[in-house]
Amino acid sequence: MAARGRSLGGMRGLATVPSYVVMQPTTLCNLDCAYCYLPFRAADRQMPVAVAEAVAASVNRWASTDRFSVVWHGGEPLAAGRERLAELMAPFGPEVEHHVQTNATLIDDAWCEFFARHRMRVSVSVDGPRDRNGERVTRAGRPAYDRIVRGVAALRRHGLPFSALAVVNDPSPGRATELYDYFLDLGCEVLGVNIEETEGVNTRDNAHEAPVVTAFWAELVAAWRRNPRIHLREVEWSLRYAAAVLDGTAGDLLPTRLDPIPTVAYDGSVVVLSPELAGFTDPRYGDFSSGSVLATPLHTILADAERTPWVGEFIDGVEACRSSCPYFGFCGGGHAANRYFELGRFDGTETEHCRNSKIRLLEGVLEHARDHQSPGA
Numbered sequence: 031m032a033a034r035g036r037s038l039g040g041m042r043g044l045a046t047v048p049s050y051v052v053m054q055p056t057t058l059c060n061l062d063c064a065y066c067y068l069p070f071r072a073a074d075r076q077m078p079v080a081v082a083e084a085v086a087a088s089v090n091r092w093a094s095t096d097r098f099s100v101v102w103h104g105g106e107p108l109a110a111g112r113e114r115l116a117e118l119m120a121p122f123g124p125e126v127e128h129h130v131q132t133n134a135t136l137i138d139d140a141w142c143e144f145f146a147r148h149r150m151r152v153s154v155s156v157d158g159p160r161d162r163n164g165e166r167v168t169r170a171g172r173p174a175y176d177r178i179v180r181g182v183a184a185l186r187r188h189g190l191p192f193s194a195l196a197v198v199n200d201p202s203p204g205r206a207t208e209l210y211d212y213f214l215d216l217g218c219e220v221l222g223v224n225i226e227e228t229e230g231v232n233t234r235d236n237a238h239e240a241p242v243v244t245a246f247w248a249e250l251v252a253a254w255r256r257n258p259r260i261h262l263r264e265v266e267w268s269l270r271y272a273a274a275v276l277d278g279t280a281g282d283l284l285p286t287r288l289d290p291i292p293t294v295a296y297d298g299s300v301v302v303l304s305p306e307l308a309g310f311t312d313p314r315y316g317d318f319s320s321g322s323v324l325a326t327p328l329h330t331i332l333a334d335a336e337r338t339p340w341v342g343e344f345i346d347g348v349e350a351c352r353s354s355c356p357y358f359g360f361c362g363g364g365h366a367a368n369r370y371f372e373l374g375r376f377d378g379t380e381t382e383h384c385r386n387s388k389i390r391l392l393e394g395v396l397e398h399a400r401d402h403q404s405p406g407a
């Protein structure tokens with residue numbers, strides 16, 4: 031089913047206009063989850079308004095011609111406080127869509143009114159039922175689950191739609207069904223599922239037996255098909271790809287150039303492709319930054335981003351994937367941070383992450399389809 035990578039034309043290098051920008055209003059997080067990748071989550075380094083103004087100068091131009099999003103991501107973005115976040119959002123024009131990725135523990139009525147007033151779309155991080163959230167703890171080491179659920183209840187009370195993001199560290203049989211049923215009850219509109227990744231300061235092994243991970247994804251598809259009320263991000267993308275392969279249009283699915291997904295750190299430095307690299311340094315690659323918006327406009331930084339040495343190496347890695355991996359048309363070459371944190375460089379190809387979350391995902395969706403084929407089909 032996977033279309034051979036080398037038959038896919040098109041995608042070459044980085045686009046100069048992103049589809050969204052990630053902003054880090056503070057490095058601080060009020061939780062201390064065991065699998066978190068963030069290096070400075072105990073420190074409260076706040077973004078000055080001058081950084082937001084500089085980013086908005088480019089974003090407002092892009093948003094005047096196309097749909098454009100700013101994603102507020104931390105640390106825990108709500109830890110910056112409503113007043114601060116409002117000041118940082120103020121330079122962006124009314125056509126810019128604002129999203130926030132939050133652990134939900136700080137959400138209360140006042141935050142819900144803020145989200146409604148700013149038409150902010152909310153995505154909460156929660157890993158499933160209480161027992162699956164044991165790794166999500168406060169700075170004092172206490173379970174955060176009750177606070178997460180209280181925050182979600184506030185969203186529901188205010189009639190605010192929300193997405194959810196779940197990390198799975200044990201994809202054993204039964205987990206996918208449990209997970210999907212939980213999120214049906216929670217009431218989210220969109221669900222993203224990540225198998226835990228080895229990245230940033232999280233060095234835990236993420237290798238799993240291939241049949242176990244494939245079966246996890248197949249089970250998730252089965253659960254979803256019984257009640258497809260939630261948009262299940264990974265599964266819907268897989269099904270779109272499968273349909274395009276059958277139609278002979280799979281080569282058109284990938285964008286012609288990689289979305290640079292710039293992350294603007296609290297201090298204005300810009301890291302492209304992988305938010306997870308922000309805040310790290312390496313003797314070979316430096317701080318991974320392509321520049322600072324306090325010195326150079328964001329659109330100029332992005333126009334030159336391919337010259338950042340590690341970015342060039344990553345593009346070589348994407349080309350290596352294109353010529354060697356049968357899953358390239360589905361995956362597009364994976365994520366820079368996974369290559370770096372697993373392989374120590376950017377021009378390698380397969381990682382545990384891409385096995386867990388690309389290869390086994392597609393295999394799982396196809397396994398489900400095979401198991402449910404009618405005998406006469």
Ligand code: SF4
Binds near residue numbers: 358364384
């Ligand atoms: S990242 Fe992995 S799945 Fe994706 S194209 Fe490269 S080798 Fe294939």
